[in-house]
Amino acid sequence: MTSWGRLGATPHNVVPLRDPVDTRFAISHQNHRGVARGMGRSYGDVCLNPGGTLWTTEKLNKFISFNTNNGRLRCEAGVLLRDIQRMVIPYGWALPVTPGTQVVSVGGAIANDVHGKNHHVHGSFGNHVKKICLVRTDGEVISCGPENEPDWFAATVGGMGLTGVITQAEIQLRRVASPWLDTETIAFANLSEFFQLADDSETHCEYTVSWIDCISGVGGRGLFMRGNHADGGGRKVPKSSKLTIPFVPPVSLVNKLSLRPFNMAYFHLNKWKAGKGSAYYESFFCPLDNLLEWNRMYGPKGFYQYQSVIPRRFAYDAIEEMLKEIARSGDGSFLAVLKTFGNRQSLGMMSFPMSGATLALDFPNHGNRTHKLFERLDAIVCEASGRIYPAKDARMPRDVFEAGFPRLNEFMKFRDPGISSGLSRRLMGS
């Protein structure tokens, strides 16, 4: 089994969870400690347990109930966000928070407290979860939510699957007038312009995100995209055409030869096309979902994603410094994303989002060279009181993790002793 970063396959004892009733039996009768895994879209080792057991939740894929009047949806943990969206959109409802891919399970979205392009309005996924059914490996079943057993809830939202196996959840959806968005793309020349655009846009745009040219070294130029749900529907839903990267190329297609021309061409083409437009929600939220198995692009050694968040007061300096380090290294990716987080407090003890700015980049795995760059980036993140996103991480040192998540000791009390993952052993010692 491997995770989305494809950094290496390790043997696992895979135990599929068939239904919520069987889950209790299945997870409490294991010789090895296990961890739940949904779609395996996490980049690093949060969804891996090398040498141990993986409880796969793909088959926990049933809806339980949906109230079309108040937008309360109950479903099992393996249901995909994509299936929820497609089911509820015709009723005028939508998930309040959608991450960069819809091919993730509800359980995974809660366990990593994922965020979307509208964090400054709606916070993260956990802000909209009303109830979770959590099954522990000792057989105990805990029903928790913001009002009921709030400590268990706070430990489980963003808890990386370490407090038990999430089998069911109740989510509060939000009304949307249309699945279409009115969008606007604006080119910016540097980070000052980015932050100015972000401040101006957050007051009147629900969705904001930026692509940033991480390789040119010309001060952080990029493309700022913003949008709001359109007022009415009626437009024909576009047919999605899916492409697949058919095999793993012998070397990474993302390299020094391809990066610079791609980033330059992408910037100038989109700058030329910049302006107002219209987009269907799926292509706006999750542009990469139509390029299947895109993680193969990085070749047999796989890739890392490095996503950090920096508090607002240090964000400008720290991100400028990180971009300089990255440009100097010559590594980087086609997809570098910069976004501001709003002030809405995450509910989870270990949730990643906090008020500030977040930078996310993919890096082909060049071994030691890549690790040296990460060490320099870690130093910048730590000095700026930032943190690294565990769902994307495969290598951060323990001290960086501990510094970034001050509620770690409080969280440890809620861990299920029958659960362990590659990440928990690397960062928490067990």
Place this chain on the structure above:
Amino acid sequence: MDIKKKIVIVGATSAIAEHCARLWISPHPSHLILIGRDAARVNRVAADLKVRSPRSDIQVIETEFLSSEAIDTTVNSLFKSGVVDIALIAHGSLPDQVECQANLHLCQDALCINGVSPALYAEAFAKEMEKVNHGTIAIIGSVAGDRGRRSNYVYGAAKGLVNRYAQGLNHRFSGTNVKVVFIKPGPTDTPMTAHLKSTGAKLAPVETVARQIVDGIDSAKPVIYAPRKWWTIMMIIRHLPTFIFNKINI
């Protein structure tokens, strides 16, 4: 008033059958009757389908699969409230071949649940559909029924039985409005094959297989291989000379 198709699914907790149901209800609300051995499990599927299609009527029936009386009574009762448009017979289980060789009791169970029971259901539906000269009987078999292989011939023999049965029914109803469709899925990604997946076996997505089944039933094809490549693969396997076939470990 909506005219809803009446669709009966025997073995409604089968992942392939459940995905067929999702496809049937998604464009048009239908009247689904879900038959299974364990009401709690079938109710879980029913709740999911109801959320996906609130205007569909979804009914659950718990019954025995190995009792001819229970099968007769169940199927008979379904026609009391009107004709059935589609009957999908989807139940079965994938036994362990080696265990079946060691234990005749397991072998008998595997032959009965995968072979005798679907044939009895097909016969019961045939009797009722013949009376009204309307309906489609679709039976899920397997590519394993095309040629006995050492790795799963108990399962294959049972599926082969149903294959011949469907062939005979098809012959019986030729020229009538009763259609018989026999489906041969290749290895599909379902809970039944989860142990194969963990050993690295390539499995077809259940959504793809269900789509081909629903389309095949719609056009009343007598035999459906899903995915279609299995038609080619099985044609080769069926025609391999025995002296070559016996040397292959499949």
